Amino acid sequence: xxxxxxxxxxxxxxxxxxxxxxxxxxxxxxxxxxxxxxxxxxxxxxxxxxxxxxxxxxxxxxxxxxxxxxxxxxxxxxxxxxxxxxxxxxxxxxxxxxxxxxxxxxxxxxxxxxxxxxxxxxxxxxxxxxxxxxxxxxxxxxxxxxxxxxxxxxxxxxxxxxxxxxxxxxxxxxxxxxxxxxxxxxxxxxxxxxxxxxxxxxxxxxxxxxxxxxxxxxxxxxxxxxxxxxxxxxxxxxxxxxxxxxxxxxxxxxxxxxxxxxxxxxxxxxxxxxxxxxxxxxxxxxxxxxxxxxxxxxxxxxxxxxxxxxxxxxxxxxxxxxxxxxxxxxxxxxxxxxxxxxxxx
Numbered sequence: 001x002x003x004x005x006x007x008x009x010x011x012x013x014x015x016x017x018x019x020x021x022x023x024x025x026x027x028x029x030x031x032x033x034x035x036x037x038x039x040x041x042x043x044x045x046x047x048x049x050x051x052x053x054x055x056x057x058x059x060x061x062x063x064x065x066x067x068x069x070x071x072x073x074x075x076x077x078x079x080x081x082x083x084x085x086x087x088x089x090x091x092x093x094x095x096x097x098x099x100x101x102x103x104x105x106x107x108x109x110x111x112x113x114x115x116x117x118x119x120x121x122x123x124x125x126x127x128x129x130x131x132x133x134x135x136x137x138x139x140x141x142x143x144x145x146x147x148x149x150x151x152x153x154x155x156x157x158x159x160x161x162x163x164x165x166x167x168x169x170x171x172x173x174x175x176x177x178x179x180x181x182x183x184x185x186x187x188x189x190x191x192x193x194x195x196x197x198x199x200x201x202x203x204x205x206x207x208x209x210x211x212x213x214x215x216x217x218x219x220x221x222x223x224x225x226x227x228x229x230x231x232x233x234x235x236x237x238x239x240x241x242x243x244x245x246x247x248x249x250x251x252x253x254x255x256x257x258x259x260x261x262x263x264x265x266x267x268x269x270x271x272x273x274x275x276x277x278x279x280x281x282x283x284x285x286x287x288x289x290x291x292x293x294x295x296x297x298x299x300x301x302x303x304x305x306x307x308x309x310x311x312x313x314x315x316x317x318x319x320x321x322x323x324x325x326x327x328x329x330x331x332x333x334x335x336x337x338x339x340x341x342x343x344x345x
Contacts, residue, residue: 113171116163123163127156169196187226190275190342193235194218194266201242205250214249214262221269227344229322234342237315237326241279241338242266244311248283248336273344274324280337286330294328 012018012026134149198216205212242264249262267278286294295316319326323343330336 113167116166119163120160123156123160127153185228188229188231191220197239198266216264219267233318237318240311240315245281248281252283274341277340282335285332
């Protein structure tokens, strides 16, 4: 019992002025107070122990949180490094895809550029002979014949100029396709772009595989105005779709009957303020089970070594970046059509 309460009890017991009932009542209150004090003391003691335990646990928790913070920082650093490495790898893959498409164009470019160069060479030789004849007529004094020959030379020079520009345009297209992407949009003739890449793709595939052959057609809307795009990017999309179409018809040719005629059709039209570019083939089509996967990075149905699986994924990103959309319509056994929509304004 508390020492002070014991003194109070002694005082009560010795007090002669209190009756026995009063002493009993007072002693009971003192003893009740003593019990309350014991309970309170016990609670305070328990609270102190809980406080000490809590302080220890809090310290341990702080230490554990600090360790986790350091671990998170290290993880973030590692993730940042991995992200940078992934970005570098992505750029390398994009460059590889770009160079692969450029390689496919090379043979087609060589074929296409040879035609205007042949014209330039032939008309140059003929013009040279005409000038010799013109000089002979001038020496004879036949001015009228010399003028006629001069007119022929002028016509030849115009043809040389035309085919020279044709060759220059092909080289320009090649350089535009291969140069680093500046992201600069410029007014572009979509019909000319599609026509250029269709022929280059065809001749490129023919150069790689002499057995390859397919009919290709164009159906262009001549009223389509020039639209602002990054030409090397949109050209890369068109080239990829055309190459895929030729691959599809070539693949079907291996198993189809002798009446099957591979065909790829590239067309353009205007619709609701947009330019629609269509690349359609009569290949095997895309199975419904994989149709939703074709725009995923690295997904490909081509044999190993025939593609990176990035072509359609990059095409999707490029078209989206131009504010457009790309979709596919396909039917197994009948063919596939890819449709690009680009805003005119």
